[in-house]
Amino acid sequence: DTAVSQTPKYLVTQMGNDKSIKCEQNLGHDTMYWYKQDSKKFLKIMFSYNNKELIINETVPNRFSPKSPDKAHLNLHINSLELGDSAVYFCASRRREAGGELFFGEGSRLTVL
Amino acid sequence: SQKIEQNSEALNIQEGKTATLTCNYTNYSPAYLQWYRQDPGRGPVFLLLIRENEKEKRKERLKVTFDTTLKQSLFHITASQPADSATYLCALAQNNNAGNMLTFGGGTRLMVKP
Incomplete structure (x- = not known):
């Protein structure tokens, strides 16, 4: 049973398109995240979300938006894709208690041509 | 500005030796620190x-x-094995961090040779 699952694993698309990456967790966690890992392997926080608050990293362009239909899902929508958006996007979840470990999905590799 | 620094160069060691990886941070007041393997x-x-x-x-x-005080965490793997070869990431959570967001260092790649 996969704890945090993302789809698609690979996504190749043209500049200017709009795309979504889906994420689901079956751990009963109340907080979910999106991270971006670039070609230099830096893992950067994009969003933190629970059913009460959305925390956005101020460096994230507003072309990126998280959508949460329910507590177990946090999807990532990206509008007007740019070349620099090419990266691996990781979804993660954890319990809200301080110190809780992050459980990551396997990542979604986005390539913008 | 806030920084979390890990050695970006790969660490190559012989099987059986102890691997030591470093995580340094500036302008953070971390409530806790975590280590991950990727x-x-x-x-x-x-x-x-x-x-x-x-x-x-x-x-x-x-x-x-x-x-x-030194603003540093050290991560040690004793009696290292080739299966320990991976990238190791440290992550910090700030005190009073809204959203409990963890910020990651750039990771250090460890290569254990047989």
């Missing part, structure tokens, strides 16, 4: 947590130290 093409996997009031934590062959 294999190629996979998501990071949690290894250890150490809190600000703890000096050392151990788990099997792993040991983490945390020096809030």
Whole structure:
């Protein structure tokens, strides 16, 4: 049973398109995240979300938006894709208690041509 | 500005030796620090947590130290094995961090040679 699952694993698309990456967790966690890992392997926080608050990293362009239909899902929508958006996007979840470990999905590799 | 720095150069060691990886931070007041392992093409996997009031934590062959005066954490793998080869990431959570967001260092790649 996969704890945090993302789809698609690979996504190749043209500049200017709009795309979504889906994420689901079956751990009963109340907080979910999106991270971006670039070609230099830096893992950067994009969003933190629970059913009460959305925390956005101020460096994230507003072309990126998280959508949460329910507590177990946090999807990532990206509008007007740019070349620099090419990266691996990781979804993660954890319990809200301080110190809780992050459980990551396997990542979604986005390539913008 | 806030920084979390790990040695970007790969660490190459011989099997059986102890690997020591470093995580330095500036302009953070971390409530706790975590270490993760990441294999190629996979998501990071949690290894250890150490809190600000703890000096050392151990788990099997792993040991983490945390020096809030030096603003540094050391991650040790004793009796290293080729299977330990991976990238190791440290992550900090700030005190009073809204959203409990963890910020990651750039990771250090460890290569253990047989």
